[in-house]
Amino acid sequence: MKARQIKGLDPSASLADGLELTIRVRLDELHSFVPSALDPARGAAMHDMRIAAKRLRYLLELGAFCFGDFARTATKRCKELQDVLGEIHDCDVMLPLVLAEVAELRVRDAAAIMREAAGSDDVDMELVTTAPHRAAYRGLELYAASLQARRALLFARFVAFWDDLGRRGFRARLEHAIAERAAGRAIVTGPAARAIADGPAERAIAAGPAGVVEPGRGVVEPDGGVVDLGAAVAALGAVVTELGPAIAEVAAEVVPVARPQDSRGAIPPRALAPGASIDAGSGDADGEGPGEGPSDMRPAEAE
Amino acid sequence: MAKSREIPNLEATDSLRLAAAKVVEVRTRELFAEAHGVLDVSDIERVHDMRVASRRLRAVLEIFASCFPRAELRAVLTDVKALADALGARRDPDVQIAGLRGFSQAVGRAEQPGVEHLLERFAMQQADGNGRLEAALEHADASDLRGRLEALVDGARRQAAAEGESESEEELRGADEGADGALGDEAAL
Numbered sequence: 001m002k003a004r005q006i007k008g009l010d011p012s013a014s015l016a017d018g019l020e021l022t023i024r025v026r027l028d029e030l031h032s033f034v035p036s037a038l039d040p041a042r043g044a045a046m047h048d049m050r051i052a053a054k055r056l057r058y059l060l061e062l063g064a065f066c067f068g069d070f071a072r073t074a075t076k077r078c079k080e081l082q083d084v085l086g087e088i089h090d091c092d093v094m095l096p097l098v099l100a101e102v103a104e105l106r107v108r109d110a111a112a113i114m115r116e117a118a119g120s121d122d123v124d125m126e127l128v129t130t131a132p133h134r135a136a137y138r139g140l141e142l143y144a145a146s147l148q149a150r151r152a153l154l155f156a157r158f159v160a161f162w163d164d165l166g167r168r169g170f171r172a173r174l175e176h177a178i179a180e181r182a183a184g185r186a187i188v189t190g191p192a193a194r195a196i197a198d199g200p201a202e203r204a205i206a207a208g209p210a211g212v213v214e215p216g217r218g219v220v221e222p223d224g225g226v227v228d229l230g231a232a233v234a235a236l237g238a239v240v241t242e243l244g245p246a247i248a249e250v251a252a253e254v255v256p257v258a259r260p261q262d263s264r265g266a267i268p269p270r271a272l273a274p275g276a277s278i279d280a281g282s283g284d285a286d287g288e289g290p291g292e293g294p295s296d297m298r299p300a301e302a303e
Numbered sequence: 304m305a306k307s308r309e310i311p312n313l314e315a316t317d318s319l320r321l322a323a324a325k326v327v328e329v330r331t332r333e334l335f336a337e338a339h340g341v342l343d344v345s346d347i348e349r350v351h352d353m354r355v356a357s358r359r360l361r362a363v364l365e366i367f368a369s370c371f372p373r374a375e376l377r378a379v380l381t382d383v384k385a386l387a388d389a390l391g392a393r394r395d396p397d398v399q400i401a402g403l404r405g406f407s408q409a410v411g412r413a414e415q416p417g418v419e420h421l422l423e424r425f426a427m428q429q430a431d432g433n434g435r436l437e438a439a440l441e442h443a444d445a446s447d448l449r450g451r452l453e454a455l456v457d458g459a460r461r462q463a464a465a466e467g468e469s470e471s472e473e474e475l476r477g478a479d480e481g482a483d484g485a486l487g488d489e490a491a492l
Binding site for chain 1: 307310315316317318319362363368370398403410413414415416419420421466468
């Protein structure tokens with residue numbers, strides 16, 4: 001499966017912006033194989049979905065540190081998805097090989113029996129004992145049966161896993177995770193991040209996907225609670241920017257990544273150079289739109 | 304399976320170009336670090352680890368494609384893909400043999416002739432795959448794949464410095480210092 005190309009990604013954009021854009025595209029690619037991959041007869045769609053999961057996983061491995069806990073969780077989920085689809089693919093490759101071997105042996109044994117029966121107008125049943133591969137069928141057929149059974153069980157596991165991802169809001173939460181760091185929060189890096197070991201500062205920085213830094217207040221959490229960053233910063237010697245002059249002198253260690261939103265609240269893909277685009281290419285193998293998880297799922301606790 | 308190495312000093316705010324230099328440098332190192340003993344069929348994990356490293360490298364080259372000169376990148380990607388394909392040609396029969404051996408241990412004597420028959424077939428494919436892998440490794444060596452990858456890294460790093468995206472001299476020197484340290488005892492192709 002050819003990946004959709006992201007043309008014109010601006011090399012001077014930040015890593016986090018570039019990864020955010022690319023992850024969105026790869027996440028969409030992954031979902032484009034649903035529902036076709038959920039049909040047990042569509043082994044090729046499952047194989048393509050595995051490749052899409054692998055591409056997404058490698059991106060997340062690289063950039064999870066930019067996007068927080070759920071991105072790390074998503075990396076593991078992609079690995080699990082890739083593994084189960086990989087095992088299905090192994091069965092899909094192996095079973096036809098075994099069946100083809102059985103068919104080939106049958107042809108060769110039939111030819112051997114015919115040679116023994118040359119000049120007769122029928123096959124004497126005793127001649128079957130001369131078939132050179134007669135002992136091999138039992139093992140091969142049993143192996144084929146075991147592969148068929150294993151494939152069925154793995155497919156059931158895959159469907160259950162995919163359903164579980166949907167129930168847990170995998171897509172919505174990952175999209176939120178990669179976007180929320182750009183919605184007004186600060187990314188704390190270097191010594192400041194290491195200094196925040198526990199307590200209110202940690203709670204503030206990892207306030208959850210919906211926590212938003214508000215200058216002069218702190219981090220407003222989804223339930224309306226406010227974490228007082230000022231006290232945390234004073235106590236821990238950590239640093240946060242945009243929160244007032246008291247901590248401005250140490251703000252060099254904090255990287256603000258706020259960016260404007262459009263009228264719908266959407267964040268434009270800043271990593272794209274002017275005039276650049278995402279090429280849909282052949283990523284949507286079946287011409288079907290992306291599958292959707294529950295649209296109203298909100299990010300919840302980190303897994 | 305080999306876990307990917309952390310990328311030293313990688314920051315969310317790095318430019319893509321600077322990040323490309325840091326990441327491709329490490330992924331290149333990972334690939335060639337896994338090359339030692341890869342033709343030994345008695346330890347199939349080596350091929351697997353190198354194959355995973357080749358995939359990771361290929362993935363990051365694609366992710367950061369906009370940061371490298373198109374022609375050089377295309378040539379490198381072609382060779383990395385060829386190497387990955389050769390690793391796959393060895394890996395597939397490795398997996399098939401391992402699966403069949405597991406089946407063999409679970410079944411009785413009556414099933415063994417069929418198992419042995421298939422094992423012989425897969426062993427031949429494994430030998431073919433090993434020959435293909437050996438040729439791919441030789442090609443990578445002869446075409447200086449590693450040097451070309453390092454040239455991409457160096458070019459991106461210098462471009463980042465020229466654009467003011469590299470914050471320190473230390474970052475500019477990063478590749479050389481890494482090569483002197485972590486790579487000192489790695490087997491070359």
